[in-house]
Amino acid sequence: MSSVKAIRSQLLYFVDDPATAGDSAWIYHADGILWIEDGLIRMAGDAAEVLLQLPSGVEIEHFDHHLVIPGFIDTHIHYPQTEMIAAYGERLLEWLETYTFPVESKFGDSEYARQIASFFLDELARNGTTTALVFGSVHPESVDAFFAEAQQRNLRMIAGKVMMDRNAPDYICDEAQQSYEQSKALIERWHGVDRLQYAVTPRFAPTSSDEQLQLAGKLLCEYPGVYMHTHLAENTEECQWVAELFPEARHYLDVYDRAGLMSRRSVFAHGIHLCDDSCKRLSETGASIAHCPSSNLFLGSGLFELDRLTEQGVSVGIGTDVGGGTSFSMLQTLADAYKIQQLRGRKLDPFRALYLATLGGARALDIEDKVGSFQRGREADFVALDLHATELLKFRTGQCKTLFETLFVLNTLGDDRVVDTTWVMGEAIHKRRAV
Numbered sequence: 501m502s503s504v505k506a507i508r509s510q511l512l513y514f515v516d517d518p519a520t521a522g523d524s525a526w527i528y529h530a531d532g533i534l535w536i537e538d539g540l541i542r543m544a545g546d547a548a549e550v551l552l553q554l555p556s557g558v559e560i561e562h563f564d565h566h567l568v569i570p571g572f573i574d575t576h577i578h579y580p581q582t583e584m585i586a587a588y589g590e591r592l593l594e595w596l597e598t599y600t601f602p603v604e605s606k607f608g609d610s611e612y613a614r615q616i617a618s619f620f621l622d623e624l625a626r627n628g629t630t631t632a633l634v635f636g637s638v639h640p641e642s643v644d645a646f647f648a649e650a651q652q653r654n655l656r657m658i659a660g661k662v663m664m665d666r667n668a669p670d671y672i673c674d675e676a677q678q679s680y681e682q683s684k685a686l687i688e689r690w691h692g693v694d695r696l697q698y699a700v701t702p703r704f705a706p707t708s709s710d711e712q713l714q715l716a717g718k719l720l721c722e723y724p725g726v727y728m729h730t731h732l733a734e735n736t737e738e739c740q741w742v743a744e745l746f747p748e749a750r751h752y753l754d755v756y757d758r759a760g761l762m763s764r765r766s767v768f769a770h771g772i773h774l775c776d777d778s779c780k781r782l783s784e785t786g787a788s789i790a791h792c793p794s795s796n797l798f799l800g801s802g803l804f805e806l807d808r809l810t811e812q813g814v815s816v817g818i819g820t821d822v823g824g825g826t827s828f829s830m831l832q833t834l835a836d837a838y839k840i841q842q843l844r845g846r847k848l849d850p851f852r853a854l855y856l857a858t859l860g861g862a863r864a865l866d867i868e869d870k871v872g873s874f875q876r877g878r879e880a881d882f883v884a885l886d887l888h889a890t891e892l893l894k895f896r897t898g899q900c901k902t903l904f905e906t907l908f909v910l911n912t913l914g915d916d917r918v919v920d921t922t923w924v925m926g927e928a929i930h931k932r933r934a935v
């Protein structure tokens with residue numbers, strides 16, 4: 501017996517990047533039906549058309565004044581930093597020393613890690629995020645706890661244990677060989693289990709010895725299909741430090757490149773301060789940048805050159821970077837992305853913004869064939885966003901004359917309050933309204 505569901509609402513999804521494909525990048529149904537069968541998308545279309553094919557007797561769930569889109573994809577976030585989000589007064593390097601390392605040291609305790617992982621995943625669901633690329637802590641226990649919680653919720657998640665063997669307090673460091681073995685054991689245990697995938701996760705160049713980076717590269721050779729996840733060129737002091745620590749490297753990205761850490765499945769958070777050669781290497785290897793606007797503003801890191809990287813063919817996704825970022829909401833994060841481009845005298849239109857937070861994220865994570873759109877056969881991870889969630893949003897969207905305007909207002913004013921329902925593989929895992 502197959503399980504069939506149908507949702508009637510406004511539907512919007514992307515099939516390409518509006519930056520290159522223009523208006524043919526997105527598909528919108530003002531009165532649409534999303535037909536789900538056995539957890540997968542069977543059809544998304546105009547209601548009149550879908551009704552001709554939908555089996556009779558299927559109950560249709562109606563969402564008036566809502567917009568149904570694929571679940572958000574957060575391409576960079578730290579689950580152990582949930583409890584230190586909004587920590588006052590520091591830029592990156594001091595922020596790490598003062599707040600981050602002490603908090604992350606608690607995640608060797610499996611029970612504690614599980615509690616925080618559970619809270620974190622609930623928070624993602626409340627914000628309509630159905631897939632994320634996630635940093636654990638240095639402790640393998642943190643990743644076991646995270647994957648166990650994600651598995652229970654049937655989520656598509658990618659995560660890894662942090663590798664860091666120098667330039668941080670001893671209590672939060674591993675050793676090169678140990679980090680290799682621990683990562684290997686985690687890959688064996690979790691990569692490809694249900695919807696879970698593993699990311700080899702050196703924290704960033706300053707906290708890894710050359711030996712550790714080489715061993716990270718070795719893991720990627722031994723396990724094709726495993727991801728690589730790290731930070732890159734976020735802050736000018738950090739970039740200066742990397743130049744001093746790795747005098748033989750041509751630039752920051754070259755440190756990772758020399759260790760064999762660049763591929764289609766490599767994701768580098770930030771990438772604010774990049775030379776043309778770095779952009780070229782990112783583009784030719786198919787590696788991606790996770791742009792984290794909220795974090796970049798909060799930590800005073802700099803203004804991301806979205807147009808420049810896009811023109812140079814670099815794949816970009818959006819990350820909240822909690823706890824450097826100050827919101828789990830991808831909508832709030834898109835609002836910050838817009839403001840960053842305003843400060844640079846550029847524009848980020850709402851179609852491109854929503855693309856980056858859905859299909860663009862899926863492309864950055866190389867899971868475009870699984871999630872990120874409503875094309876037939878995709879996994880049915882999606883959200884219903886309530887355009888009447890607040891009095892202000894109801895009033896303001898009531899004034900909108902075009903879809904462009906409505907989406908921009910939603911991107912700008914929306915947050916967790918607009919996320920009415922979040923579905924994973926066709927099952928509702930979060931409902932805002934009491935039922």
Ligand code: GUN
Nearest residue numbers: 600703704731795821824
């Ligand atoms: N660079 C190295 N570690 C971190 C981290 O935890 N957060 C951010 N934003 N940047 C980093």
Ligand code: ZN
Nearest residue numbers: 578769821824
């Ligand atoms: Zn980060």
